[in-house]
Amino acid sequence: ERIATLPFLSELSSAASNACPFCHRLNVIFYNSYREKTWWQNSDLHLCFRIRYIWRGYRRSRQGEPTYSLECLDTIVRHPGCAKDTVDVFKFTIGAWPGRCRDWLNIRRYPLDTTGVVSERNITLMNKWIDDCAANHDRCKTRDRRSTVLPTRLLDIDTGTDVNHLRLVDNTEALSRNMLGGKLKYATLSYCWGSSVSLKTTSASLATHKERISVHAMPNVFQDAMFVVRKLGIRYLWIDALCIVQDNPADWEQESTKMSDIFYNSFITACAAASTGSDESFLQRPTKPSFTVPFRSILKPDISGEYSIFLDPRPIMRIEADLDFRSSRWNSRAWVWQEQTMATRSLIFGKYMVQMRCQACIQTEDGDHLWPEENLDSDLLDNQHWNYAVWDYSARDITFASDKLRAIAGVARFISKAKENAGRNTEYLAGIWLNDSFFDELCWAIEKPKASYKEMMAGFVDENNYCAPSWSWASRRDAVSKIAPSGYRKEVRLVCYRLSPAVSDPMVAVKPGSSITLRGKLKP
Template sequence: MLEEGFAYHNMCGQSEWRMQRTDHSYLGLFVDFDSVLAKRINDRYIYGDPLAGLPLKQVQHWIRKCSEKHEKCFEHPTNLPTRVIDVRTARLKLLDPSPSGAHQYAALSHCWGTCRDFLTTRENLKERTSGFELTDLPATFRDAVTTARVLSIPYLWIDSVCILQGDKDDWEIEGSKMADVYSNATLCIGASDANDDAEGFLRQRKRIPTLDVNIIFTLPTPGRTQLTARLYTQLPLKRPGLHEQYPALHNRAWCLQERYLSPRILFFDRDNMHWECLEDVWSEAGRRLSKHRQMLPDVMPKIDTAGSLSHAPWYNMIREYTTRAISFSTDKLPAVSALALRVAQETGDEYRAGLWKSDLLRGLLWYRVVRYNFRARESAAPWDPNQQRPRSFIAPTWSWASYLGAVDFLGIESSLHVLPSAKLVHSSVVTPGKNQFGEVESGYTTILSPLLTFEEQPFTFDTANERKYGWTHDSLVSRDTETDEVIITSCFDYPNEVRQGWLLGIPLVYRNVADRQHDPENREGSAHETSEQPWLNVSGILIMEKRGNEKVYERVGCFSIEPVQLDPFLNFLRDLWVQETQIV
């Protein structure tokens, strides 16, 4: 007998993989998604061909259910992108311009890899619009065409085919439309496991040997019914490696915004397909993976515990984004420009080289993350203490985009408050092209604040926290505070960078130090308090004069001081030199 919602598994002794600690195999039952037993048995059989027979019906079921029953996902046909591939006939054709009016189309999310076999340029555009054969395309593009055809989607958008490569003007114009391309697509096709466009993603999946068995079960109405299910023996698999947990597509920086923006995504993973829309996340194997996926509202600002608007969701997204591989450092801002456009449209906030003007003083508090364990197939190398600041300009030094590696943000913490002594005077960036959320060629931020003075001391990374985050204790000596009464920690953007003379610090924010009680004789805290005022951590950015340009500064890192008390610290700041500081 089977009860609603149960999957049946039976442990059946030792397997041949005795070197593994969990060396038991088990019996399980598969049924197809359209079986009467599907509500009682969760597991689904994975067929070899992902787009034939029942797998195709499963995908069509997901699309139909999403289009007809999901209010958040309800589809309104929209205008096509500037160029699309017409897949309705045997001979393919790039349409330039695309047909007017509302139409369905699919968009491909893929890893280019090293394959450059079918790029559209200004020189070959006429050839593309006259038509080409399916066999002319690399494997991933062929598979995308096949997918669109079997799902009766007439048009397909592929970035490297529909945007003119090597044409800066066309790239900037079309890049600025990326938000609409993915958010308006009927379906985004995710080539999850293809490292390169030459690989393709419609591969035969491994089939598990099964034995058909008859299942007798009782319906809610009187009577008994006999149906067939598949009995299988599953050997325990080793815990998936990092490359299996994070397929190639999910390591590509450009693909993060594609995932946030697409209302429906069909991912072709190594062993099965999985579906994501705004209301459901399902695996072809029969499991509902999650009730929530990454989507556009997840990057919108939220009201924090202090009642102010915080861009912490944006910082969270950037934190993941900077762990991903990107081929060209100049793409760091363009690859999130579509998300930035949507946030600006929703909030009216002003964008500043990856940060937001309304929350800029907190947004400046990013810091590099020392990553020794990173995803396999991720091209971003582990942190190198000898890394140098890039010679070519990518972003102002105060922007996270100026750092070549993974970053995190202090501004994610909801308990972070801007010090009343810090005022944003002005901030501006210059964008050279037609995408105001893309590349920048210059920028500055001016802050009115007291300045702390520090002297750098030699340091090494010797604690677990320092190995993980790159924050060091006692690498700075303050000329303004009694250093035996506070702990000063710092994190330099490029530790090996030559810095001469005194460093300046701009204190920006404070937060309560949780469960910390302070005694000057015990830097680790004591069992009693000396005042009713809470003890605080104060954080800010480290700056130094730009070489050859007096009174203009560059960011070189960030710092924290604790424990201090707010009123005494503000009184202390009032006695310091206050100035407008321009950081570039």
């Protein structure tokens, strides 16, 4: 156990001045973490900390035998503000390049490539993930075989020697150029628009965009996506702002309705998780500080090498891939939820690293191999899965309240088809399934209300902002939770219901006046 005296941590400062990068980093971390605390300036006090290596068991496959890997370096801190028997923990990930040291210590993570997100190594790695998935993952191969729907328009990014231009093409032209036959392979882009998108296809620009689009006129996220997709050897790319005529309501209605199919049928979806808007590149990331530790085995002195300790600590029990996914602005958007759910394969470009998520597994740039928590294809008929989806989706931000049902309609349609194929055809009433859990699904509550009662009631009479009837969770712009009691007898029955579609598909939008009539007992 080591001690560092407040407030200057002289013991660490002295070691840092003697060229110890880890001590220097600890000094910075402790200062940034605790300098605002009331006890920090008391020179009679000190921090106590100890450092230990952590070995962790993991499985190479779901059914595989567990093995142990050198995972990280823990720094356990006890400071004057700690309650009894509590400590703070900072975790520093360990990685190593292939070699005898990595094999001997069973280090499963790699250092991140400092030459860039789309380095030759990373492009090779992404192609390996994709090829392995397409060849060996049964769930993903099944999706590939099912695909039939194509976007009306695609971006042709292979314009020969002219790398500075691309153009918009109709799917019929793309199909005619598909010399190998079979399914047309295209990529999609999932991203945050931000406050605006600087380049869109409109009625006025449609003809021009079919002739050519300058790469330099595109926002950074679009340029990055095109660069990545070209590197992966895919000719066609779908970006909503360019492939949907933005000022044509009929075109937008048609294309947005099949957007879930567009992502489902896409060969790969590039996800700009590191960007908060279309003008922010997702291929730029800060270099992650690290230092190299030489190693020679005491048991077998002929085994030597080195490993890296990354000096950017992560929260306890969290991995960088999860932080990339969960904490990004991109992950907070409602439309993105449907894109994430429907995409067969997603290449996620995060603040920390690149990862690929498919229906079978999650693979990361630093060598981790994980399994998804849920899977749409396998959980389609599970009511609990829908409840979880509603909880996740309802907490996300949506620009227009009237899109609340629209942005989840593709997933609902997919589930409805699966229920029908299973002989369990079920009506969908503005976000709630008319099945044996119907009354439970009516028991929802707002977690943290964002609107006043007056604002809420105004939304039910304003046709421009109306989304759903008051009994549906989709009527609110807030996160909802289910509060259905368990172990109770349901003394209520559905008398009738009436949905007034606002468009041809009632799953997409309904009008004011949609209602359900229940009969049951009321508590005095």
